[in-house]
Amino acid sequence: MIELFYAAPALLILALGVYATFARDAFAACAGYLAYGLLLTVAWVQLGGVDVALTEAAIGGGLTGVLLVRACAKLPAKDSGLRADGAGAPIRWLAALAAIGVSTALAYAVLALPVPAATLAPEALANLAATGVGNPITAVLLAYRAMDTMLEAIVLLLALIGIWSLAPDRAWGGRPGPGYEADPHGILAFIARVLPPIGLVVGIYIFWVGADQPGGKFQGATIVAAMWLLTMMAGLTDAPPVSRRLLRLLLVSGPLVFVAIGAYGAFAAGAFLGYPEGLAKPLIIVIEIALMPSLALTLALMLAGAPQRSAAT
Amino acid sequence: MTGPTLFALVAAALVGTGLYGFIVSPSPLRKILAFNVIGSGVFLMFGVIARRGAIAGIGGDPVPQALLITGIVVAFSATALAITVLLRLAEEAPTTTLEPAPPRGAPDATRTTS
Numbered sequence: 001m002i003e004l005f006y007a008a009p010a011l012l013i014l015a016l017g018v019y020a021t022f023a024r025d026a027f028a029a030c031a032g033y034l035a036y037g038l039l040l041t042v043a044w045v046q047l048g049g050v051d052v053a054l055t056e057a058a059i060g061g062g063l064t065g066v067l068l069v070r071a072c073a074k075l076p077a078k079d080s081g082l083r084a085d086g087a088g089a090p091i092r093w094l095a096a097l098a099a100i101g102v103s104t105a106l107a108y109a110v111l112a113l114p115v116p117a118a119t120l121a122p123e124a125l126a127n128l129a130a131t132g133v134g135n136p137i138t139a140v141l142l143a144y145r146a147m148d149t150m151l152e153a154i155v156l157l158l159a160l161i162g163i164w165s166l167a168p169d170r171a172w173g174g175r176p177g178p179g180y181e182a183d184p185h186g187i188l189a190f191i192a193r194v195l196p197p198i199g200l201v202v203g204i205y206i207f208w209v210g211a212d213q214p215g216g217k218f219q220g221a222t223i224v225a226a227m228w229l230l231t232m233m234a235g236l237t238d239a240p241p242v243s244r245r246l247l248r249l250l251l252v253s254g255p256l257v258f259v260a261i262g263a264y265g266a267f268a269a270g271a272f273l274g275y276p277e278g279l280a281k282p283l284i285i286v287i288e289i290a291l292m293p294s295l296a297l298t299l300a301l302m303l304a305g306a307p308q309r310s311a312a313t
Numbered sequence: 314m315t316g317p318t319l320f321a322l323v324a325a326a327l328v329g330t331g332l333y334g335f336i337v338s339p340s341p342l343r344k345i346l347a348f349n350v351i352g353s354g355v356f357l358m359f360g361v362i363a364r365r366g367a368i369a370g371i372g373g374d375p376v377p378q379a380l381l382i383t384g385i386v387v388a389f390s391a392t393a394l395a396i397t398v399l400l401r402l403a404e405e406a407p408t409t410t411l412e413p414a415p416p417r418g419a420p421d422a423t424r425t426t427s
Contacts (some may be wrong), residue, residue: 006316010323013357017350019326021334028340033346040353043320047364048372052381059387060356064349064392071342071396080342081408095336103329110321110358119366120376136371138381152383159390166401218386302393306401 009042026080030068037061050135050214054206058222063303069227134212141216142284146273150262153255153291156298160251163307164242167307173243174311182235192234199227207292211281217288221295229302237302241311247297254294258287321361327354330352339412341399352388356381 016039020032038061044053072080124144131143131162141149167174182188207220231237240247261283265274275283318363331350338344366374403409 003316006319010316010319014330017354018330021330021347021350023345026340029343029346033349036350036353038342040357043357044360045319047317048361048367049360049363049378049381050372052360052363052378052385053383055382059389060353063331065390067393067396068346068349071400075342075402075403075409079403080340082338082340082343092337095333096338099329099333102332103325106325106328106358109324109371110318110361113362113365115361117365119368119374121366121368121371121372121374124375125368125371135384136375137379139377141327141382145376145379148380152386155387156390159394162394163397168401169403216382218382269383302390305397 003190009039013039022082024082026075027069027072029082030065030072031160033068034061034065037065051135051216051219054214058219058226059299060225061092063222063299067303068100077105085310110227115134120280130277130280131275131284133284135210135214135216137214138210138212138216138284142287143275143280146258146262146287148203150255150258150273152275153258153295156295156302157251157255159297160298160302163302169240171307172215173310175241175309176239176301176307177232179309180233180235182233184235185291188236189236192231192236196227196231199223199230203296207288210288211285217295218294222299224292224296225300225303229303232300232304239301242301242307243311251294251297251301254291257290261287317361317364321358324354324361327351327357330354339410341402341409342396345395345399349388349392352384356384356388359384370388371377381411 013036016032016036020029020040021041022106023029023032037056041053041057041061121136126142127144128134128136130138131139133142134137135158164176190274203220203223204216206223207217208215210216210220228237232239242248261275265276265283268274268276268279318398323335328351331352334347335344335351338347359381360373362380363373363377365374366377392421
């Protein structure tokens, strides 16, 4: 007997996932995806992953949802709607067969998982004291598997370079986004003045408690980035020209500090990204503080998109 | 059947749903959306595996949970790049749909009959 506590969100998630994939109207599908992301957050909490829930709410549901909704608004509706005659019947049948086959295989694999489950949790907890942090997920992200996090920060930077390189010639090195204008006395401008101070405090708090509690730099940086985007969309601030040297320096500083500390570990601790004994906590904090502004800027500028206006305007 | 197992079965169904949408939809935007549904299904399944690794005093195995956080962020960066490519294509091309254009001179009525 499954408790309603699990069954209700699980079935709603499935229904919304199906809706987001098959809704005729593209805008309805994107809005459905936003709700889907928020419900997944509930699922993460129920699965005991509060850190993952925060990431899902901030990035998986929030930022991705905003990207999709905005793309829907910009693209002509006829390009993105689903029509019954979109694909021929043979393709649809083959696709259905492939989908059912994959789902069945995955369901079978999940039901056949070994009992008791394989887990690395005891090892992660046993070595927690050596890292100096209290949140085992932060220990995995910045000590046991720091290489993943370093490459992830670099992947974000590469994606941003990819986005910038899509600028048309006339806007090369210019400002991203259309240059929003909003009624300076309207509700959007009001919220964009009231919310950012609160959002900044929440974002930095989530970043700081990440060492010992659920939270961390990605979640915190997303909230800070969202506050900046809000002031941009209300026309209170403008996106900087992407050719500005200070901006580029800030973007690469986080990953550079990470690589530098990794190289220092190669000398001092005998392994790339190794931390000398007793220095783990301070070095982790240095990496996190260096990454936070880089991540916030990168995430906000990824959402702002390719440069559309020359730097002069 | 326990709650996490139910989530795992939902995740399996989501992967299939997304895969079907990814193949049949002629619109790149809907393909990106379906791709994200596949991705979230994979993440959810991995989350169930993390939950199965829970021991006393901790909600789940922290190693897969940390990998999930990395995965969600990387999936977002791929989506952002894909959406920007699509918006740029829309600026340059008359249409972004991948559907083959109807043969030139063919009556448009063929589109509305099915």
